[in-house]
Amino acid sequence: MASSSKTSAPAASAPTSSAAPSSASSFRQRPWVRWGAPLLLLAGLAVLPLVGTESFNDTLARIGVFAVAVLGLNVVMGYTGQVSLGQIFFLGLGAYVTAYGVQSGWNIVLVFVLTCLIPAVAGLLVALAAARLGGLAIAMVTIALPIVGVPLAKRLSDFTGGSQGMSARFVEAPEGSGLYDDQWQLYLVLVIGGIVFLLTYFLVRGKYGRAFAIVKGNENVASSMGISPYRYKVLAFTIASLIGGVSGFLYMVVVQYTSPETMSFGHSIELLVAMVIGGAGSIVGSILGGVFYVVVPDITNAIDPSLTALLQGALLLAVLFVLPGGLVSLPRAVMRGLRRSPAGRGSAAPPTTPSSTPGSGTAAEPTETERQGSA
Amino acid sequence: MEKFVQLVVDGLSTGSVYAALALAIVLVHSATGLINFAQGGMAVLAAYVAWVLTNQGVPLVLAILASILFSFLLGAVLERFLMRRFERGDPDTAVVVTIGLLTLVTGIAGWLWGYNNQQFPSLFPLDTVSVLGVSVSVRSIGTTVVIVVAMVAVQALFVGTKLGLALRAVAINPQSAAYSGLPVERLLMVGWGIAAVLGAVAGALVAPQLTLTPGMLDNALVYALAAVILGGLTSPVGVVVAAWLIGVLENLAAVYVGFIGFDLKVAVPFILIFVVLIVRPQGLFGRKTVVRV
Amino acid sequence: MTLLELEDVTASYGPVQVLDGVSLSVPENGAFGILGANGAGKTTTLRAISGAVRTGGRIVFDGKDISGMRPDQVAALGIAHVPEGRGSFGDLTVRENLRVGAYLRKDRKGVDEDIDYCLDLFPNLQDRIRSNASALSGGEQQMLAVARAIMSKPRMLLLDEASLGLAPSTAKNVYDAIRRLRLESGIAMVVVEQNANLAFTLVDSATVLETGRSVLTGTSAELKGMDEIRRAYLGG
Numbered sequence: 095m096a097s098s099s100k101t102s103a104p105a106a107s108a109p110t111s112s113a114a115p116s117s118a119s120s121f122r123q124r125p126w127v128r129w130g131a132p133l134l135l136l137a138g139l140a141v142l143p144l145v146g147t148e149s150f151n152d153t154l155a156r157i158g159v160f161a162v163a164v165l166g167l168n169v170v171m172g173y174t175g176q177v178s179l180g181q182i183f184f185l186g187l188g189a190y191v192t193a194y195g196v197q198s199g200w201n202i203v204l205v206f207v208l209t210c211l212i213p214a215v216a217g218l219l220v221a222l223a224a225a226r227l228g229g230l231a232i233a234m235v236t237i238a239l240p241i242v243g244v245p246l247a248k249r250l251s252d253f254t255g256g257s258q259g260m261s262a263r264f265v266e267a268p269e270g271s272g273l274y275d276d277q278w279q280l281y282l283v284l285v286i287g288g289i290v291f292l293l294t295y296f297l298v299r300g301k302y303g304r305a306f307a308i309v310k311g312n313e314n315v316a317s318s319m320g321i322s323p324y325r326y327k328v329l330a331f332t333i334a335s336l337i338g339g340v341s342g343f344l345y346m347v348v349v350q351y352t353s354p355e356t357m358s359f360g361h362s363i364e365l366l367v368a369m370v371i372g373g374a375g376s377i378v379g380s381i382l383g384g385v386f387y388v389v390v391p392d393i394t395n396a397i398d399p400s401l402t403a404l405l406q407g408a409l410l411l412a413v414l415f416v417l418p419g420g421l422v423s424l425p426r427a428v429m430r431g432l433r434r435s436p437a438g439r440g441s442a443a444p445p446t447t448p449s450s451t452p453g454s455g456t457a458a459e460p461t462e463t464e465r466q467g468s469a
Numbered sequence: 470m471e472k473f474v475q476l477v478v479d480g481l482s483t484g485s486v487y488a489a490l491a492l493a494i495v496l497v498h499s500a501t502g503l504i505n506f507a508q509g510g511m512a513v514l515a516a517y518v519a520w521v522l523t524n525q526g527v528p529l530v531l532a533i534l535a536s537i538l539f540s541f542l543l544g545a546v547l548e549r550f551l552m553r554r555f556e557r558g559d560p561d562t563a564v565v566v567t568i569g570l571l572t573l574v575t576g577i578a579g580w581l582w583g584y585n586n587q588q589f590p591s592l593f594p595l596d597t598v599s600v601l602g603v604s605v606s607v608r609s610i611g612t613t614v615v616i617v618v619a620m621v622a623v624q625a626l627f628v629g630t631k632l633g634l635a636l637r638a639v640a641i642n643p644q645s646a647a648y649s650g651l652p653v654e655r656l657l658m659v660g661w662g663i664a665a666v667l668g669a670v671a672g673a674l675v676a677p678q679l680t681l682t683p684g685m686l687d688n689a690l691v692y693a694l695a696a697v698i699l700g701g702l703t704s705p706v707g708v709v710v711a712a713w714l715i716g717v718l719e720n721l722a723a724v725y726v727g728f729i730g731f732d733l734k735v736a737v738p739f740i741l742i743f744v745v746l747i748v749r750p751q752g753l754f755g756r757k758t759v760v761r762v
Numbered sequence: 763m764t765l766l767e768l769e770d771v772t773a774s775y776g777p778v779q780v781l782d783g784v785s786l787s788v789p790e791n792g793a794f795g796i797l798g799a800n801g802a803g804k805t806t807t808l809r810a811i812s813g814a815v816r817t818g819g820r821i822v823f824d825g826k827d828i829s830g831m832r833p834d835q836v837a838a839l840g841i842a843h844v845p846e847g848r849g850s851f852g853d854l855t856v857r858e859n860l861r862v863g864a865y866l867r868k869d870r871k872g873v874d875e876d877i878d879y880c881l882d883l884f885p886n887l888q889d890r891i892r893s894n895a896s897a898l899s900g901g902e903q904q905m906l907a908v909a910r911a912i913m914s915k916p917r918m919l920l921l922d923e924a925s926l927g928l929a930p931s932t933a934k935n936v937y938d939a940i941r942r943l944r945l946e947s948g949i950a951m952v953v954v955e956q957n958a959n960l961a962f963t964l965v966d967s968a969t970v971l972e973t974g975r976s977v978l979t980g981t982s983a984e985l986k987g988m989d990e991i992r993r994a995y996l997g998g
Binding site: 230234 | 503504506551554555562564566568569570571573574576577579583683687691697730732738739742746
C-alpha cells in the first residue's frame, strides 16, 4: 500500500501542477521518479500474488475484474459523458461467452478473442440505435440491458444453463511453476487487466481521447470542429462494451461460475456507483471504483446486509455533494482544504465548482439562455 | 376472441401504470431538464407508507390518500434539498444523482421493511364483469379509469389554472418567468410534488398485482422510460399513447409470440424502440429536439 | 423624487468583473438610457437591478435597498424586465404569455382590461392572440415581451435592446408604442439600446458605459452628437 501514492504519478497528469504544492510536482518531474515509480510499481505487483493469503489474492483478483469493468464504463461515461446503465450486461455477456467456449472445448485464445468481439458487436448495435437520440437516451436505453438480459439469459438455457448458470474451470497454474491456482489467477488478472488499463490510458490521452472530451464538453462545438458526436459516442460505447467483455473473461478466470444474477440491474447500478465514487474520467479512479465495488459490500454485509443499498445510495449522494471528482480527487481536495484553513476556513469540503452556472462563464454580456430550443 | 379482449384490457391497465410513471418523468423533465430515474423508487416508498397505514387499521382509500400527500411533500423536499444544487449544472451529473436517490430510497425501503414480498390490499374486487359479452377483470378496468382520471386532472391543472400556467412558464423559460414575478423555486418544488403524486397513484394501483417489494417498480420504470423515448419527451399525449401501446403489445406478444412468452415480454418495448429509433429518431410523436448548447 | 438609484454597483461572472462601479439615478416617471458598446455592461446593469446577478454596491428602489433580492421579489416590487432576446414563452399562446405577465395580480377584471390595452397598443398581436409565441415574428415577439411586462402593472420598466434584430421600420413601431405607453401611463423606464438615435427619441437622460463603468452622464439634449457617444459605439 506504500506504493499507492506513487502509482498516481504517471496517471494524475497535468492538472496536479496547479493544485499540488509546487515542490511535489517538481519531485514528480524528476526522471528517476518518472521512470522509477512505474518500475517499482511493476515489481511490487509482480511480487504481490506470492505474499498474500488465498482469500487476499482472491479479493485482489476480484477487484481487478471489476476495476476493468469500471474502466470500460469510464470510457463511455467518465470520458465521453454518456451515462450508461448497462455496463454489467457486457461483463455478463463476456462471462457467458467464456463459459460456453470453455465448455465446448474451444481453444482458449479463440475464446478470449470471441469474448472481446461478441460484446463489442453487441455494444455497437445498441449504440447505433441509442446514440441517435441526443441527451440522456443512452441512459434510458441501456437501463434495459440488464433488465432484458437476465430473463434472456434464463431463456437461452441451451447456451447459458438457464437459472442454474454455468461453471467453467479452465485456469490452473501450469505444472512446474510452483504457483497455487489463486496466485496464477491473480497474475492473469494483473497481466490482462494491466494491458487493458495501459491501452485505455493511451486511448484517452491520445487523439480519440481528446475527441471524446470535446464531445463530452459540448456536442455543438464538436460538430463545428468536424468531430461527429454520434460516431464518437458509438465508438466509446463499443470500446466500453469490449472492455466489459474482457472483464467478463476475467470474471470467469476468478469466479469460474456465472448465472443470470451476474448481470442483474442492481449490479449495474452498483457499478455506476463505484465509478462515480472512485472518480469519473480517471484511470486511478477506475481502480478505486473496483476496490469500492468489491470491498464495501463485504463490509456492509458484515454489519447488516439490509443496509447495503441504503449505504451505497447515501455514499454516492454524499460524494456527489462534497467530492464531485470522486475519491481520486480526495488528496487534492484535502491539500486545498489544508492550504485554505490558515486563511480562516476550516472546512475540508471543497467549494462547488465555479462552473456551476454554465454558459455565463466568460461572456461579458451573456444572452438569456432560453430553454425553448430543447423544450 | 374473449382472450384477446382480456389481454387488451389488461394491457391497457398495466399500460396506464407505465403511463402515469412516464408522465411523471416527462413532468420533471420539462420543469428541470433532467430524467428522474428515482421516480419509480419514490412511488414504491409511497406504496409502503400506504401499506404501513393499512396495517395500522387505516381504511385503504385513506391510506392511499395519505401516501399521496406524503409523496407530494417528498417530491418537493427532494427537489429543494437534493436536486436543486444539480439542476443548473451538468445534466449527466444530475442523472447520476437521481440514480443515487433510487439506490437510497430502495435501500431505505429494504432496511425498514425488508426485501420480502408483502401483500398489498387491492382497491378493486378480483371479480370479472361482462362487457359486450366478454368478461374482463374489474381491477384492470378500475386501474385504467383511476389513472386516466388522474391524468386528466393533471392536464386540467396545467391548462386550466393559474398555477398550471405558471408551472408551464417556468418549464419553458425560468429566467423570464422570474422576471414576471413567478416564484420559480417554489414552483419547481410543486412540479416535483405533482410528479411524485402521479407515481404514488400508479404504485398504489399496481402493488396488489406485483406484491410490494423495494424493487417493485424497477421494471415499470424501464417500461416508462421506453414510453418516454417512444412518445417523445415533449409530448405528454404521445407518452401516454406509447405506454398503452407497450402495455397491450407486450401482453399480446407474451401469449401469441412463442419465443417471447411472459418472461421475455420486457424486451418488447425495446424491440419497438430499436425499430423506431432507426426510422424516426424524434420518437413517435415528439418534435425533433435541439441539442442545448 | 428619485425612484431608482444605483450607487457604485459592481458585478462579476466568475472571475470576470463586468460592472466596475455603475451609478445612475432615475426619477419617478423618468426614462433613462444606458448606452455603450458591446460588452460594456449594459445588459448586466439591468440584470443587476433585477437581481439576476450578484452585485456589490447599493441599488435602491423607492427608498428600499433591493440588492440581494431574487428576481421574482424585485418583480413583485414593481420592476418589470423585458430581457434581451425577449424571453417569450414559446409554447404558450400570446394570451397565455400575457397572463403569465399578470401572475402577481389578483384583479381579474383589471387583467382583462389591460390585455385589451396591450392589444390596442400593439395591434399586430390582436390577430395572433391564439398563436404560440414561438410562431411570432421577431417584431411581434418584441411587442409581446413589452406587453407581457406591462401586464404586471409595473412602476418601472427595464427594456433591453428592444430594437435588436428588427427591421428599422419595425423598431420604430415598437419605440412609437413604448413612447405612447410612457405618455399614457407614466411608467419610469431604464432603456438599454445599441441604437443611440432611437434611444434619444425615448429617454430624457442617459449614461454611457465603458468596460463596466459610467464614463459620461447627461440629458439627451446634452449627449446627442457628442464625440463620446460616437466613440462608444465605434469602439474607438
